Amino acid sequence: MTSRTRLPAVFLAPPLLILAVLAFVPTAYAIYISFRNRELSRPDGSFVGLANYIDLFSDRRFVNAIGVSLTWELVTVTLTLLVAIVLGILMFEFASARQRAVLTLIFLVPVILPRVSAAFVWKFAFHPLYGIVTYPYKAITGQPLDLLSNPATALMTVALVDVWQWGLFFGVIVLKLLETLPPQPFEAARLDHARPWEVYLYVALPMLKAPLISLTFIKMIESLRAFDLIYVMTRGGPGIVTETLDMYAFSQGFIESGRISYASSMAVLMMVATTVIFTVIWKRVKP
Amino acid sequence: MTSVKTLVSSIAYACLLASSVSSVALAAECSGTIRVLAQPRDGLTLLESHKDEFAKLSGGASFEIDYLNENDRRAKTKADASTIGKYNVYYIDEANVALFASAGWVAPLMDYYPAEYDYADFDPGRQKVATYDGKVWFAPLTGGGDLLVYRKDLLEAAGVKPPTTLDEMKEAVKKLHQPDKGIYGIALRGQRGSGANVWRWMPYFKGFGGEWFDGNEPKFNSEAAVKATETYLELFKYSAPGTQTGGWDESVGAFTSGQVAMLVESTPLVGMAIDPKSSQVAGKVGYLPPPTPLTGGGYGHGLAIGTKANADDASKACAGLFIAWATSKENEQRRLEANQFSELNRTSIMTSDTFAKLYGPDLGQALADTGKVTAVNFWQSPLWPDLGDRWGIILEELIAGSRTDIKDGLNELEGFAKELVARSQ
Numbered sequence: 141m142t143s144r145t146r147l148p149a150v151f152l153a154p155p156l157l158i159l160a161v162l163a164f165v166p167t168a169y170a171i172y173i174s175f176r177n178r179e180l181s182r183p184d185g186s187f188v189g190l191a192n193y194i195d196l197f198s199d200r201r202f203v204n205a206i207g208v209s210l211t212w213e214l215v216t217v218t219l220t221l222l223v224a225i226v227l228g229i230l231m232f233e234f235a236s237a238r239q240r241a242v243l244t245l246i247f248l249v250p251v252i253l254p255r256v257s258a259a260f261v262w263k264f265a266f267h268p269l270y271g272i273v274t275y276p277y278k279a280i281t282g283q284p285l286d287l288l289s290n291p292a293t294a295l296m297t298v299a300l301v302d303v304w305q306w307g308l309f310f311g312v313i314v315l316k317l318l319e320t321l322p323p324q325p326f327e328a329a330r331l332d333h334a335r336p337w338e339v340y341l342y343v344a345l346p347m348l349k350a351p352l353i354s355l356t357f358i359k360m361i362e363s364l365r366a367f368d369l370i371y372v373m374t375r376g377g378p379g380i381v382t383e384t385l386d387m388y389a390f391s392q393g394f395i396e397s398g399r400i401s402y403a404s405s406m407a408v409l410m411m412v413a414t415t416v417i418f419t420v421i422w423k424r425v426k427p
Numbered sequence: 428m429t430s431v432k433t434l435v436s437s438i439a440y441a442c443l444l445a446s447s448v449s450s451v452a453l454a455a456e457c458s459g460t461i462r463v464l465a466q467p468r469d470g471l472t473l474l475e476s477h478k479d480e481f482a483k484l485s486g487g488a489s490f491e492i493d494y495l496n497e498n499d500r501r502a503k504t505k506a507d508a509s510t511i512g513k514y515n516v517y518y519i520d521e522a523n524v525a526l527f528a529s530a531g532w533v534a535p536l537m538d539y540y541p542a543e544y545d546y547a548d549f550d551p552g553r554q555k556v557a558t559y560d561g562k563v564w565f566a567p568l569t570g571g572g573d574l575l576v577y578r579k580d581l582l583e584a585a586g587v588k589p590p591t592t593l594d595e596m597k598e599a600v601k602k603l604h605q606p607d608k609g610i611y612g613i614a615l616r617g618q619r620g621s622g623a624n625v626w627r628w629m630p631y632f633k634g635f636g637g638e639w640f641d642g643n644e645p646k647f648n649s650e651a652a653v654k655a656t657e658t659y660l661e662l663f664k665y666s667a668p669g670t671q672t673g674g675w676d677e678s679v680g681a682f683t684s685g686q687v688a689m690l691v692e693s694t695p696l697v698g699m700a701i702d703p704k705s706s707q708v709a710g711k712v713g714y715l716p717p718p719t720p721l722t723g724g725g726y727g728h729g730l731a732i733g734t735k736a737n738a739d740d741a742s743k744a745c746a747g748l749f750i751a752w753a754t755s756k757e758n759e760q761r762r763l764e765a766n767q768f769s770e771l772n773r774t775s776i777m778t779s780d781t782f783a784k785l786y787g788p789d790l791g792q793a794l795a796d797t798g799k800v801t802a803v804n805f806w807q808s809p810l811w812p813d814l815g816d817r818w819g820i821i822l823e824e825l826i827a828g829s830r831t832d833i834k835d836g837l838n839e840l841e842g843f844a845k846e847l848v849a850r851s852q
Contacts, residue, residue, distance in 0.1 A: 177850075180505060180506070180509035180510075180530075181509065181526060181529070181530040181809065182530070183509075201820075267669055268668035268669050269667065269668055269669055269681065269684075269686060270684075282606075282607055283606070284606075284668035284669075286668050286669060286671060288672060289617070289668075289669070289671035289672040289827060290827070291827050291828060291829040374672065375498070375618070375619065375672075376619075377618070377619055377672050377820075377823050377827070378617070378671065378672050378823055378824070378826070378827030378829060379619075379820060379821075379823050379824030379827050379829040379830065380820060380824065380829075381827075381829055394502045394503075394505060394506050395498065395501070395502045395816065396812065396813055396816040396817065397813045397816075398505060398509065398813075
């Protein structure tokens with residue numbers, strides 16, 4: 141009996157140990173060095189208490205990065221979900237089984253592309269002189285359209301690429317979810333003369349509440365890791381208008397200063413903030 | 428007398444024997460793979476097709492080069508050198524040589540550079556930027572100063588004389604700017620970075636008499652910096668689309684694709700602009716030294732010996748041998764024959780008959796003339812990349828229009844510089 145109860149522990153212990161080492165060692169080290177003034181070029185460093193954390197709040201780039209990160213989360217998550225729901229419903233409503241299969245295949249391609257490759261492709265597509273996206277504007281108006289260099293449009297342009305990658309993929313998931321729903325509630329609503337949009341808004345979507353919330357959380361976590369996309373397309377520019385928290389932390393740690401303690405304090409704050417925010421949202425909206 | 432001669436010859440024989448023993452030892456020890464972290468250079472790609480030659484020379488060693496673009500290469504070399512030290516040889520440059528040397532991430536090159544490879548043959552300007560604190564740290568792969576490169580056909584058609592002063596250049600740029608015909612007056616660099624927008628801004632700053640520091644006291648927040656920034660921003664009105672957040676690639680791409688009338692850029696641009704394989708304007712290009720009072724941005728990139736991955740003297744010597752071979756006269760001759768203009772660094776090669784035959788006397792003259800105005804524009808300090816990158820961000824904000832007050836930007840940089848110096852002490 142004892143051996144039966146111990147067996148799962150025997151199998152679970154090694155992977156759990158590896159996971160613990162992989163997850164906790166870097167986290168603990170990041171917390172430790174965030175209280176020091178370690179820089180890459182100087183192996184020494186001393187304990188500085190909360191100095192790094194205090195400095196952060198008088199750093200205009202950090203304050204700006206918080207705003208950019210929040211805007212990025214809000215825009216990419218909302219637009220991705222919106223595009224996914226609209227696309228999923230349109231395919232479910234109007235496409236035949238064969239058309240759905242073809243569209244599904246096409247819509248899966250963007251998310252399969254490595255993020256860096258997608259970013260490069262779109263960066264060239266948005267180029268004001270040679271870009272395929274900006275070409276029609278240039279042909280009609282005679283003026284170049286430089287979306288990535290304009291502070292007003294740069295973040296939204298990068299967000300568009302993120303939504304292109306994930307919105308189409310989530311659209312396929314929404315379609316597959318709609319296909320799993322029983323047809324009776326739809327028929328009942330139609331018998332009650334509900335219009336098509338009312339069928340989806342009041343019947344289908346409420347039935348899909350739980351998976352849609354899960355998709356939202358997946359996208360929220362994924363959006364936090366948009367570093368590669370932004371790094372390739374704008375490097376945080378023009379100026380600092382697309383500089384998210386992870387971009388700024390990396391910049392401070394490795395590109396500009398080598399201030400890894402300062403960068404770590406940002407990472408620790410991000411970790412605490414996301415854990416708290418995600419827990420609160422999760423508890424509030426739990427289906 | 429005879430005994431003295433005998434003593435001298437004995438010492439000479441002993442030295443010879445010692446050196447041959449050490450080279451045998453060296454050859455025997457260079458057997459692994461020398462890992463190199465670099466940025467893409469045609470010369471390095473060419474080098475990879477001669478791996479056998481290095482294996483024979485080193486007694487069996489091979490080499491592997493990983494490539495990253497300039498900004499990423501800078502970030503990765505810094506991260507690698509300060510942590511795990513996976514690479515035996517780093518590609519470093521004028522902007523970070525002081526940082527790498529003072530942090531002990533690279534070894535003094537001349538301690539491990541075989542004398543027969545003749546380091547003194549490198550262009551004196553490039554030797555100067557490879558030197559920090561009295562020691563040489565890298566062997567150059569590329570370098571030079573600036574040239575004003577212009578489209579002869581466009582200037583002739585508009586009746587504009589090639590400009591020799593900044594005022595003439597500004598006039599010419601305005602006159603030649605015809606966006607409706609797809610021609611832009613100039614191409615500048617807007618992308619953030621000490622080696623990007625700041626690099627192109629510095630000739631104006633230094634040309635107007637600007638200075639970075641006096642000891643530890645910042646001096647750059649001056650009239651010269653304001654005037655330099657105003658001039659740079661004014662010229663940006665005529666800069667090709669895409670350059671507002673672009674770097675070298677965007678500026679050069681716009682020029683070689685025939686959309687830019689003139690630009691002041693680093694000398695390798697000429698090699699690309701006159702090569703029909705990489706340029707649509709080959710045969711229509713003229714070059715001059717930068718217009719007065721602009722100084723040329725003296726720079727140099729090259730290979731240095733990493734200290735972490737080469738823990739003992741023997742591995743440092745292997746890395747030194749690789750660097751010496753990679754930058755040798757023989758390999759540079761191959762680059763010349765492959766028409767890799769921007770990869771030439773040795774005086775013996777640049778004054779050779781083959782060079783004159785390939786590039787003509789005009790280019791040789793322009794290079795000689797620009798050498799006279801080439802200067803070290805940046806602050807030669809380990810803190811430079813940090814300060815330069817911060818100014819790069821503020822300058823990018825000014826170019827993009829998300830910030831408009833130049834003086835406010837300079838004040839912010841001054842505050843940052845004081846903090847930076849205090850932190851380093």
